[in-house]
Amino acid sequence: MNEQPKQFKWVGTRAIRPDGVDKVTGRAMYGADLSLPGMVEGKVVRSPHAHARIISIDTSKAEALNGVTAVITAADMPVADSKPVASGEAMINFKDLANNVLAREKALYEGQAVAAVAAKTADIAEQAAALIVVNYEVLPHVIDVMEAIKEDAPVLHDDMFTGGVKPKPEKASNVANRVEFALGDADAGFAAADLVIERQFTTEPVHQGYIEPHAVVADMNPDGKVDVFCSSQGHFMVRAFCSQLLHIEMSKIKVTAAEIGGGFGGKTTVYLEPLAIMLSRKSGRPVRMTMSREEVFRGSGATSGAAMTIKMGATKDGKITGAYAELYLQAGAFPGSPVGPAAMTAFAPYDLANVKVVGFDVVSNRQKVVAYRAPGAPISEYGVESVVDELASELGIDPIEIRSMNGAKEGTQAAYGVKFGTIGFQETLDAAKATEHFKTPLGPNQGRGVASGFWFNIGGESCAGIRINEDGSISLTEGSPDIGGSRASMALMAAETLGVDYNKIKPSVVDTDATGYHFVTGGSRVTFATGMAVVEASKAAIDELRARAAQIWDVDVEGVVWEDGHAKPASTNVGDFEPMSLAELAKVANKTGGPISGHADINAKGAGPAFGTHICDVEVDPDTGHVTVLRYTAVQDAGRAIHPGYVEGQIQGGAVQGIGWALNEEYIYDENGCLENAGFLDYRVPVASDLPMIDAIIVEVPNPTHPFGVRGVGEVPIIPPLAAVSNAVAAATGVRFNRLPLSPPTILAGIAAKK
């Protein structure tokens, strides 16, 4: 860890967020809030079939409708090569992305876009969409992951052969890829165990459920320049993807980040943006497109449903000797489920000598899954944390104790290879054990569950600029869309580093023309990586301020130090100078070389892995099967909480999304592969009356590579709830369900079967 004062003045305070007043008064501009002169409205035509060949599309009637300005189909879009391209974190096959944005030969899921229209009003656009005649040849479909891997399952892509296996298969299948991680010998581990438990689990597909539907305004000029205003987790991602898909140079596309109404990973790709640009090009007008809630559920976001086998063995005294996991995750219509991270995280909280994990990426006729908070980890860790709980209960060991005994520490080699540096898993277990919650007795039909979770956290590209204005106020620019208070964290870190008042700093998330490439707001990276850029930019500005003071004092720059927002002589040997404040130096900047600024463009390395441990109390109504969450405590190692209020908020919000995944949320398909619950009434996210307070406990084991010790917080809290809730339900009912969601019918059937 860098030399830092023990006490911070700004870091760790609960400052008012700089964008706060705009957001409580309705002034903040989200994706759908922009109107431009002459703007028309776009509408997407979507496939009503889960799997169908597109024979023909007749757009003539729509084009003839009065008020329609443009109609597009895949024929209007450049044909993309089927070739993976490194794009940020992942490999993107732009042929798949292009087909997902606008289907070319086949519709692979209900809700896939097949055409789009623009018209003077949303009403006319809707009428025009209804006039587009798509002739389909309906094909057999498959949704469920275990059905999709069967020999006789309908094959989605006849040119897809399972990767990750040798030799390459000769027959196309729905298994896109196989991954495997092993350490030691899992079978030897099971042979050394006194107790081996092997269970099968299933989880259903769930949606990120951001309240703001996808929205964009695009305006293409006759000279080929494009302005895009949209809600996304990364306006540089939008620029890169639109550039690739539409063959427009990046410098011609300017994307401005709207305020974003939630994303949770679901806004890390494009849906409407390329369509809006194409419609604007054809219309010669700005085009606005917004998804309805139904379109959000059918055609965007969502993560995998999964099936898995988890096997773990332990000695009588609780030492885990062997572990095995086999994971099958839905990718949706195109390859790319989060099975890799699911496999890597599955056993990561534990110090295991003998472990093997095999994972399969399986396509099926659902929307292409996209990142959802700690992608893959809630699924695999749900299975593992359920088996760990069962081991503890069979062996008569406290559930926190068994995790402490086997928990990863500094130097532990994770099953996916890497040896952990400084981590705080043990500290979260100790803090959980010390809570009054953990010691409180329970009543009849009540149960308590414990579970832990791990996520890597990531770094990546970020940039920051500090401009010191003539009056000593500071403009801070960066390009990470602020999804939950990150402007406040950036300003706090800048204030701390520069030694100036937080309120003197105005942070802005600027457009793609005004700063360098930023990786998306995701992977719990912004406070870590963009924060690191902000600190480096602040330090660069300090160096410049010191140089200016050195000029004024006629001394060497080494003779000037920066303390508490002032340039000071390093020692009495340098001379007897009155310290100069940042504002004083700013005032005379014109005489000392012009405006003062500091910049940093970085690819942040050294993200700190993070762990959490949750405790959940439930009461199960034996007559209705309804589960009430009575009490919930979530402990997490944040490394350093820059703004504790927003750190707690991440922990609480993530925990509740996990509770929803465990209890209520699931995609329900009919026999035609069509989604039956594409609305908030039937896809039930947790509401205020479903929940107790969520006690968030922040543990701080600083990440040595970050100037303030930040690890990142957003992902971990969604991981433990799935098992914490189901372990609590098992304790309350005496039944281990091993499937999610734990909806009342499932619970009632389980209780009845036990009797």
Add this chain to the structure above:
Amino acid sequence: MAKHHITTTINGEEAEYLCEPQETLLDVLRDQVGLTGTKEGCSSGDCGACSVMLDGRLVCSCLVLGVEAGGKSVETIEGMADGEDLHPLQQKFLEEAALQCGFCTPGVLIAAKALLDTNNNPTETEVRYWLAGNLCRCTGYDKIIRAVMDTAADMRGA
């Protein structure tokens, strides 16, 4: 289709607009009147992001027609602060980090104000049930509920 000429009061000021008979109050507010603080999250009355007050009653503006607002009084998030002075709920939401993305916030604030206007001493359960129609996906509701309870306590003390 002939548009209807509607006269109404929005945030205490007389307002008029032309709207199609099928247009919702939500669309009118956002597209005709230019008040985009009221948000659209579902258009089916399930999420509460479009909550406004209509003649003193809390409604989802996506379930009300623009023509229905004729002769009535509409209060939106834009009218909640008194000039530069935030309403105590708005202030408390900022102090207690009761918003993350902020998209549900206007609807939550309108609904919470409606509660406190009639009950300045609600229990936690009352607040939770009152706000059950306002979905928030970011916060897990904890800080929202606390902020409403704390505002009520302040208002009682004042």
Add this chain to the structure above:
Amino acid sequence: MVKVTLSSGTAQQFTNGVTEVNVEAKNVRQMFKALEANFPGLGEEIQTSMSVAIDGVILPDPFLEEVTEASEIFVLPKIGGG
């Protein structure tokens, strides 16, 4: 020589199941070249679609880093997040 550890899945594809391979390299660029020379396809695969962890730090875009005999080097899939 530096020791590079592969996941068992990657090893099955490229190195006949050997998870620890030794190559002559002073930095990551040389390591990729040496891996590609010894195990055709492996160096390319890592560069285009995988991350490398060196001494516990996961690097999504490794290239310039120096490596020594003492370095702990693991090859793993790229990691993103929500």
